[in-house]
Amino acid sequence: MALSNAFLLLFCCILAISVSVSGRPATFLEDFRITWSDSHIRQIDGGRAIQLVLDQNSGCGFASKRQYLFGRVSMKIKLIPGDSAGTVTAFYMNSDTDTVRDELDFEFLGNRSGQPYTVQTNIYAHGKGDREQRVNLWFDPAADFHTYTIMWNHHHIVFYVDEVPIRVYKNNEARNIPYPKFQPMGVYSTLWEADDWATRGGLEKIDWSKAPFLAYYKDFDIEGCPVPGPANCASSPSNWWEGTAYQALNAMEARRYRWVRMNHMIYNYCTDKSRYPVTPPECMAGI
Ligand SMILES: *[C@@H]1O[C@H](CO)[C@@H](O)[C@H](O)[C@H]1NC(C)=O
Numbered sequence: 001m002a003l004s005n006a007f008l009l010l011f012c013c014i015l016a017i018s019v020s021v022s023g024r025p026a027t028f029l030e031d032f033r034i035t036w037s038d039s040h041i042r043q044i045d046g047g048r049a050i051q052l053v054l055d056q057n058s059g060c061g062f063a064s065k066r067q068y069l070f071g072r073v074s075m076k077i078k079l080i081p082g083d084s085a086g087t088v089t090a091f092y093m094n095s096d097t098d099t100v101r102d103e104l105d106f107e108f109l110g111n112r113s114g115q116p117y118t119v120q121t122n123i124y125a126h127g128k129g130d131r132e133q134r135v136n137l138w139f140d141p142a143a144d145f146h147t148y149t150i151m152w153n154h155h156h157i158v159f160y161v162d163e164v165p166i167r168v169y170k171n172n173e174a175r176n177i178p179y180p181k182f183q184p185m186g187v188y189s190t191l192w193e194a195d196d197w198a199t200r201g202g203l204e205k206i207d208w209s210k211a212p213f214l215a216y217y218k219d220f221d222i223e224g225c226p227v228p229g230p231a232n233c234a235s236s237p238s239n240w241w242e243g244t245a246y247q248a249l250n251a252m253e254a255r256r257y258r259w260v261r262m263n264h265m266i267y268n269y270c271t272d273k274s275r276y277p278v279t280p281p282e283c284m285a286g287i
Contacts (some may be wrong), residue, residue: 053191
C-alpha cells in the first residue's frame with residue numbers, strides 16, 4: 001500500500017515536472033491579442049483554444065503581442081466545415097513595414113461542400129510578393145485539428161501541414177535573391193469573406209444562409225527570437241531552430257515534400273508563363 005502510494009506520488013511528480021518544463025502550448029492571451037472584432041473571437045477551454053466567427057456583420061483577426069526575428073510558429077486549426085466557399089482563413093507572419101514588407105502567408109481558401117480546401121502560400125521579401133503556390137489538401141481540414149507551421153531561420157523558410165513540408169523557400173542571397181532576414185515579423189490570423197477571388201477564382205459565392213462560419217484554433221506555439229530581445233538573433237545554439245537539423249529538409253521530409261508537389265500541387269507561380277515569361281530566379285535556384 002505504502003509502496004504503491006509512493007509510486008503514485010513519484011508518477012505525479014514526474015507528470016508535474018514534465019508539464020511545467022515544456023511550458024507550451026500557451027494560452028491564447030499569453031502571446032496574442034485581438035485586432036479585429038472582439039465579439040467574433042471567443043475563448044474556450046479556459047483560454048487554451050479560440051473560436052473565430054465570420055458572419056454578415058464581420059470577420060475577425062488576432063495578432064501576436066510581440067515580433068520575432070526567426071523562429072518556428074505553429075498552431076492547430078480546424079477549418080470551417082461544410083460549405084465554406086468564399087471564405088478565407090489566414091495564418092501569416094508580417095513585418096508591418098509597407099513598402100519593404102516581409103511576409104509569410106498561409107491562406108486557406110474555402111470550397112463548396114465536398115470540394116477540397118486549397119492552401120495558398122505566398123512569400124514577400126523586401127516588399128516583393130507575387131510568389132503564390134497552391135496545394136489541395138489530402139484530408140478534410142474541417143473534420144479535425146491539424147498543425148500548421150511556419151519555420152523561418154537563416155537557411156530557409158518551410159511551410160508545414162502536420163509533419164509534411166508543402167513549401168520551401170531557400171536563402172539564396174548568394175545568388176542575389178532577396179531573403180527576409182533583417183525585419184522581425186509578428187504572427188497574425190484572420191477570418192474573412194473574399195468571394196470575389198477565393199473559390200474557383202471568384203465563381204463560387206459565399207452562402208450567407210450557412211453563416212455563422214466557425215473556425216477553431218488551439219495549441220499556440222511560438223518559439224522565436226523576440227524583438228526587442230537579445231541584441232541579435234544569430235545562428236546560436238540557444239536558438240534551436242537554427243540548429244543543423246533544421247538547416248535543410250531531412251530525407252523523410254524531402255520525400256514527403258516531393259509527394260506533395262507531385263500529387264497535390266495545383267498552382268505554382270514558378271511555372272506560370274502567362275505571368276512570368278521569364279522564370280523568376282528563385283525558382284531556378286530553389287527546390
Ligand atoms: C474547389 O474545388 C474545385 C473543384 O474540385 C477545385 O477546382 C478548386 O481547386 C477548389 N479550391 C478552390 C479554392 O477553388
